[in-house]
Amino acid sequence: MSLRPILQSDTFIITSEVGPPKGTDLSHVMEECKLLNPLVNGINVTDIQAAAMRLGSMATCHLIKDTGGEPILQMVTRDRNRLALQSDLLSAWALGIENVLCLTGDHPTLGDHKSAKPVYDLDSVQLIKAAKGLNEGHDMMGETLEGKPDLCLGAVVSPGATPLELQILKLEKKVAAGAEFIQTQAVYDVNIFAEFMDKVKYLKVPILAGIVILKSAGMARYMNANVAGVTVPDELIKKMSAAGAADKQAKEEGKKGGNVVATSIEIAAGLIRDLKPLCRGVHLMPLGWGHHVPKILAAV
Amino acid sequence: MTISEQKALEKILEYLKDAASVFLVGCSDCATVVKTGGEPEVAQMAETLKANGKTITGTMIGEPGCHLLNMKRQFREHKAELDAADAVLVMSCGTGTQTAAMAVEQEKPVWAANNTLYLGQVERMGHFRELCSACGDCTIDRTFAICPVTRCAKGLQNGPCGGTTAEGKCEVSPDRDCAWYLIYERMKGKSLESLREYVAPKDARLRPGLFPVTPEGEKK
Numbered sequence: 001m002s003l004r005p006i007l008q009s010d011t012f013i014i015t016s017e018v019g020p021p022k023g024t025d026l027s028h029v030m031e032e033c034k035l036l037n038p039l040v041n042g043i044n045v046t047d048i049q050a051a052a053m054r055l056g057s058m059a060t061c062h063l064i065k066d067t068g069g070e071p072i073l074q075m076v077t078r079d080r081n082r083l084a085l086q087s088d089l090l091s092a093w094a095l096g097i098e099n100v101l102c103l104t105g106d107h108p109t110l111g112d113h114k115s116a117k118p119v120y121d122l123d124s125v126q127l128i129k130a131a132k133g134l135n136e137g138h139d140m141m142g143e144t145l146e147g148k149p150d151l152c153l154g155a156v157v158s159p160g161a162t163p164l165e166l167q168i169l170k171l172e173k174k175v176a177a178g179a180e181f182i183q184t185q186a187v188y189d190v191n192i193f194a195e196f197m198d199k200v201k202y203l204k205v206p207i208l209a210g211i212v213i214l215k216s217a218g219m220a221r222y223m224n225a226n227v228a229g230v231t232v233p234d235e236l237i238k239k240m241s242a243a244g245a246a247d248k249q250a251k252e253e254g255k256k257g258g259n260v261v262a263t264s265i266e267i268a269a270g271l272i273r274d275l276k277p278l279c280r281g282v283h284l285m286p287l288g289w290g291h292h293v294p295k296i297l298a299a300v
Numbered sequence: 301m302t303i304s305e306q307k308a309l310e311k312i313l314e315y316l317k318d319a320a321s322v323f324l325v326g327c328s329d330c331a332t333v334v335k336t337g338g339e340p341e342v343a344q345m346a347e348t349l350k351a352n353g354k355t356i357t358g359t360m361i362g363e364p365g366c367h368l369l370n371m372k373r374q375f376r377e378h379k380a381e382l383d384a385a386d387a388v389l390v391m392s393c394g395t396g397t398q399t400a401a402m403a404v405e406q407e408k409p410v411w412a413a414n415n416t417l418y419l420g421q422v423e424r425m426g427h428f429r430e431l432c433s434a435c436g437d438c439t440i441d442r443t444f445a446i447c448p449v450t451r452c453a454k455g456l457q458n459g460p461c462g463g464t465t466a467e468g469k470c471e472v473s474p475d476r477d478c479a480w481y482l483i484y485e486r487m488k489g490k491s492l493e494s495l496r497e498y499v500a501p502k503d504a505r506l507r508p509g510l511f512p513v514t515p516e517g518e519k520k
Contacts, residue, residue: 106471107453120454123454123458156462163484166459228462228471
């Protein structure tokens with residue numbers, strides 16, 4: 001089912017995310033999508049995530065359509081100028097892709113082709129505006145289109161970023177430009193998110209809180225040290241750390257572990273429960289743990 | 301100021317492999333301040349090349365290296381030294397090297413001794429900062445005289461990305477300030493109104509590299 005009517009309903013929205021492979025073997029991605037299709041309202045497909053070269057978002061989205069899923073095409077402005085971005089938006093629509101999440105994209109120096117030329121001809125706000133223009137039947141130069149798309153446009157925000165005032169100011173511009181839904185950076189601290197939601201309640205746009213599934217205490221510490229705007233509270237790190245120690249001991253005793261996965265599921269499900277009253281939905285970022293998503297959703 | 305750095309000596313010697321004699325050109329302005337083509341650096345290069353078996357037919361400091369008419373006049377004054385040289389090595393910026401190549405009357409290979417890096421501020425001796433990228437459409441009135449087009453790694457005009465660290469640094473490097481953080485700090489307590497306005501994409505025709513270039517040799 002299309003995403004837009006669900007955004008306009010009262011339903012609690014759940015989206016998930018897959019990353020295309022570095023190579024052509026999409027079998028794992030397709031398996032994950034078949035598993036998640038009945039459980040979620042949309043599946044984001046990342047666009048050369050973390051600036052590490054890989055198979056494209058548009059082809060993957062198209063193949064997800066074939067599995068009966070509802071793809072959300074992520075489109076970054078890092079790699080293509082305004083000609084290519086607008087052309088790809090039209091191409092996406094022609095391939096049956098209805099939803100586009102507009103982002104700037106991680107800088108090439110953070111990826112695996114560090115010497116690549118960063119394009120950034122447009123920023124995310126300008127991309128949303130350009131896409132809205134296409135929906136209205138004209139390109140950025142005002143030329144009339146022969147057949148127009150009707151893309152459902154999304155944008156992102158980082159609720160824990162500093163300075164938050166500028167994040168909100170930019171979010172305001174994104175909504176004014178035509179964003180119909182917002183997905184956020186990973187949220188682990190519900191209080192910080194609640195404060196953010198209070199500050200943006202004047203913006204009438206569905207916001208889906210980002211959930212990155214915690215895989216280990218090490219991952220949590222890494223994010224705290226390296227991912228801007230993300231704070232994993234000590235309490236969650238302690239839980240993951242204890243689960244890791246329990247699994248290690250179980251392994252030494254020749255017993256089956258599973259504490260880390262169980263704790264991870266419990267944390268994610270707990271976050272969703274706590275976030276549910278605060279926003280219109282959640283956006284799951286399983287980072288390879290898509291097969292655990294059904295258990296997370298069942299535990300909510 | 302055009303900021304440049306000297307190329308590796310091996311690279312310079314590779315350029316000059318077929319030249320037994322060399323005429324050296326520096327620049328009185330940027331390369332003098334940046335210390336990549338002032339009097340001392342040109343003298344040092346002359347010594348280095350001599351130590352590598354080259355004959356130096358003469359040296360000259362362009363006034364400045366990017367001024368075509370001055371360079372032509374100065375080259376005429378150094379005619380004999382240029383006639384005697386197999387090659388010309390220019391210790392200036394890319395504009396200076398090309399100006400030298402246009403100004404030299406003799407059929408000589410002209411080589412660049414420097415890499416040209418950016419337009420920069422001289423913060424203090426030997427320390428430079430890139431603050432402007434010559435976009436051709438200055439909008440720093442909106443951002444309290446801090447240019448996000450240059451100082452944001454992504455050149456974002458409508459506000460920061462999500463990559464600003466809690467310390468106000470850029471996701472690209474902890475040594476790099478987030479331009480939007482700087483803008484925010486400067487605007488603290490003042491109205492953010494000028495930042496609320498949507499900023500349209502830049503016109504790339506105004507950017508360096510796309511300006512109409514007068515064909516070489518064309519007279520006014």
